[in-house]
Amino acid sequence: MKKFLLPILLFSVLLSACNxxxxxxxxxxxxxxxxIKTKATDLMGKLISLDGMVAHVCRESGKRLFLGEExxxxxxSNKIPTFKVELEGSDITVTGYLKEDRIDETYLANWxxxxxxxxxxxxxxxxxxxxxxxxxLDESAxxxxxxxxxxxxxxxxxxxxxxxSFYSLEVESITEKK
Amino acid sequence: MKxxxxxxxxxxxxxxxxxxxxxxxxxxxxxxxxxRDWNPNYVxxxxxxxxxxxxxxxxxNKDWVISLLDDLDMKKEYKKHxxxxxxxxxxFLNHGNxxxxxxxxxxxxxxxxxRPLLNQFNYLHYNPGALWKWFSDIFxxxxxxxxxxxxxxxxSGKNSIKGWKGAGYTAIGILIPLILFLMYI
Numbered sequence: 001m002k003k004f005l006l007p008i009l010l011f012s013v014l015l016s017a018c019n020x021x022x023x024x025x026x027x028x029x030x031x032x033x034x035x036i037k038t039k040a041t042d043l044m045g046k047l048i049s050l051d052g053m054v055a056h057v058c059r060e061s062g063k064r065l066f067l068g069e070e071x072x073x074x075x076x077s078n079k080i081p082t083f084k085v086e087l088e089g090s091d092i093t094v095t096g097y098l099k100e101d102r103i104d105e106t107y108l109a110n111w112x113x114x115x116x117x118x119x120x121x122x123x124x125x126x127x128x129x130x131x132x133x134x135x136x137l138d139e140s141a142x143x144x145x146x147x148x149x150x151x152x153x154x155x156x157x158x159x160x161x162x163x164x165s166f167y168s169l170e171v172e173s174i175t176e177k178k
Numbered sequence: 179m180k181x182x183x184x185x186x187x188x189x190x191x192x193x194x195x196x197x198x199x200x201x202x203x204x205x206x207x208x209x210x211x212x213x214r215d216w217n218p219n220y221v222x223x224x225x226x227x228x229x230x231x232x233x234x235x236x237x238x239n240k241d242w243v244i245s246l247l248d249d250l251d252m253k254k255e256y257k258k259h260x261x262x263x264x265x266x267x268x269x270f271l272n273h274g275n276x277x278x279x280x281x282x283x284x285x286x287x288x289x290x291x292x293r294p295l296l297n298q299f300n301y302l303h304y305n306p307g308a309l310w311k312w313f314s315d316i317f318x319x320x321x322x323x324x325x326x327x328x329x330x331x332x333x334s335g336k337n338s339i340k341g342w343k344g345a346g347y348t349a350i351g352i353l354i355p356l357i358l359f360l361m362y363i
């Protein structure tokens with residue numbers, strides 16, 4: 001027994017560390033995927049659940065997946081650090097917190113300046129969409145990013161709000177439907 | 179027990195105990211360091227697909243999709259299909275997908291296989307749950323102990339921490355990351 005004192009001690013520390021009381025569960029608000037953009041303002045900061053088919057999982061990092069025909073972006077988090085590619089085509093229920101990234105002229109000007117200064121800017125998570133992945137756009141290429149900036153400027157002007165919003169969900173849990 | 183003996187025992191036993199963890203983090207560390215150069219989790223192969231005859235969205239059903247997969251030797255791989263747009267058919271396979279432009283009749287099939295061991299190592303590296311988080315924290319503390327105790331394993335001579343080799347190598351090991359840090363900021 002004494003010979004295995006060290007592993008036993010470590011295992012005990014591990015078990016006691018994981019025995020912390022779990023925080024009370026918050027009930028997730030079910031939201032229909034197609035309605036999420038219109039209801040987004042009211043849902044900020046609340047735990048929501050979405051049902052949909054996994055249309056795509058990021059191949060390289062597994063850090064994001066896209067849900068349903070809307071290609072709604074779901075981001076990995078501390079709770080679920082990566083998504084498995086095998087989820088593609090599966091119907092899932094995902095819960096998480098809605099996140100809004102607002103892109104305005106200041107954001108675009110900073111981005112443009114980074115590129116003009118010769119910085120190698122990787123794809124911007126805020127604006128990265130399934131469309132770009134599906135089209136095989138190299139979002140780290142300067143020309144692609146300058147085109148994106150131009151397009152977002154046009155969208156900001158057309159929207160009249162002075163910004164455009166990109167919504168995504170920071171995942172808390174995923175349940176695969178059988 | 180003398181301090182030096184305890185030092186050696188800790189170094190030896192923690193080294194044995196966390197040998198597996200060292201392998202997991204070292205191998206997945208190299209794999210994930212080169213994330214931009216390759217996909218460390220999956221082997222992805224792409225194949226061109228061309229339909230023999232053009233077909234409209236309305237004519238496509240599950241049987242037709244399965245017959246298409248049969249032609250591609252992928253019949254048993256069918257999972258689901260849908261239309262991301264009026265002119266695009268996407269078929270999900272158990273290990274990949276097929277996407278076809280119905281207007282041109284051309285598309286691509288992607289097959290995806292997990293890289294044995296690397297996929298599992300990388301999964302663990304990304305911290306999949308609370309138990310692993312605590313265990314890897316313990317591993318990090320053990321690594322500190324292994325590193326510090328390692329300095330005092332040899333008592334004297336050129337190979338000890340007081341000798342030119344021990345002290346020199348340790349200094350170089352600290353200086354390299356420091357110089358790289360200064361180069362990057």
